[in-house]
Amino acid sequence: MNASAASLIARFTKWEALDFDAGRCPVRDVLDRVGEKWATLVLIALGVRSRRFNELKRAIPDVSKRMLTQTLRTLERDGLVTRHVFPTKPPSVEYRLSPLGTSLLQPLAELIGWAERNHEAIQQTRAVFDGAAT
Amino acid sequence: MNASAASLIARFTKWEALDFDAGRCPVRDVLDRVGEKWATLVLIALGVRSRRFNELKRAIPDVSKRMLTQTLRTLERDGLVTRHVFPTKPPSVEYRLSPLGTSLLQPLAELIGWAERNHEAIQQTRAVFDGAAT
DNA sequence: CGGGATCCTGCAAGATACTG
DNA sequence: CAGTATCTTGCAGGATCCCG
Secondary structure (H helix, E strand, O other): OOHHHHHHHHHHHHHOOOOOOOOHHOHHHHHHHHHHHOOOHHHHHHHHOOOOHHHHHHHOOOOHHHHHHHHHHHHHHHEEEEEEEEOOOEEEEEEEOOOOHHHHHHHHHHHHHHHHHHHHHHHHHHHHOOOHHH | OOOHHHHHHHHHHHHHHHHOOHOOHHHHHHHHHHHHHHHHHHHHHHHOOOOOHHHHHHHOOOOOHHHHHHHHHHHHHHHOEEEEEOOOOEEEEEEOOOOHHHHHHHHHHHHHHHHHHHHHHHHHHHHHHHHHHH
């Protein structure tokens, strides 16, 4: 147990005492974003460099245009990504990570680092669990 | 931009060069967990202390029994939580955070800390965005 | 090129009722 | 107390076609 985790636990203990309402917890917004299938990938891809719509789509081959558009709108709405239109012909639109979006990259990186370090252990545990269930 | 974020970006650049498949990315498992509505709350509540089923339910008032059971099963399957049955009458079952689950608490805490520091800015940006859309 | 509009499907998650 | 079983609904996300 480290300092940040201990602090989190202390905060939760207070929320709990106040009969907190998970539905209105503002932290949900952020966790929901992280849970969205494409949001994190878009943030990371834009962390590498600013990109145009179809550049992004090539960087993340499996995303559909629809979901990419929707993901970008959501991220823009939350101020994590900015959209810059250049009135060329045909039009070109560049997406950039905002300072806020860039700052999110750090905690995200730590979470993903944890996932990379531990996903093998998770998959083994899972195999054992599923085997025992049979 | 800090070290862990820079490292993440470097890794992504390599994935991208290898034409990576998001559907098979093992990191998804973890991000999906974080996105699940109750999983993080359960992990934090168990970080405070080990608890029994109905203790957990009281700590997180809005969760239904069904979702709590399902969430606990998933976390147990991934080895983040362990389940201990005491054959008393009536039966009592205690859930504990495993070492793996405890280690997840740290990156999670940083993400939630970020969310707490920035949710106000996000909500303001969102209000402006929605206002402009009208 | 950078989308928008529509239709469709599957799954997360809630409501309710029952049980060892 | 600690669940299971069943039904239902909302929404994420995919497929397809259209547009300036």
